[in-house]
Amino acid sequence: MMEITSGTTEDGQWIREQLIAYNRQHVPATLFTETESYCFLAWDEDEQLLGGVTASYVWNHLQVHFLWVDPENRIGGTGKQLMAKIESIAEEKSCSKILLDTFSFQAPGFYEKLGFEEYGRLPDHPAEGQTQYFFVKHL
Template identity: 50%
Template structure:
């Protein structure tokens, strides 16, 4: 806690106060007709952006538009609270093409992570 608290004190010298007043955690879930949870997305928002932390759609529900609707829900919320961007990361074995299809752009990549031959991508969508 000490390190986090001290870093926040330091950052407040440089980041406008208004950006600290808008923050929180978000979680949206998707269910099928039987009431089973088939997906969800969790995010934090602060400093005029949303950072997607975890995003999953069950394999049995993929290609049905569930992921698109969850992403659109986050984007609509981001616009409502006047965020300027959405940030997220994914691995090459997860969904980089899905994010590209939805207008997200790669702003960074980490090769050989989490293992040799794999890549982690960092995406941004400017709103």
């Protein structure tokens, strides 16, 4: 009979390493570069934080993790400029695409206006009546 127990952080790292070793057998070696993390902040002339974005580079694409813009500045172009910075990094790295996800109560239309295409959705997530959207922008 099988027993399932809690693992440690080290166990989790070992599992990750095993999957990476497996993936290396199936994915071109050129895609196995160090993951690079990015964080950009937008400030106004009064040194007030307007917003920020985080992303990482892995397997020849940029993955946007978080984009936040102060609610009082959401029509001032801050989000668009932050995403333009992400796209410039993607172009510098010769990425093939940018990936991200967002929720129906956030800004799926914003990303569509920036040229992102929906490739999936998860209804009733994170709560009933809400949807999680998955977007890609091919470069």
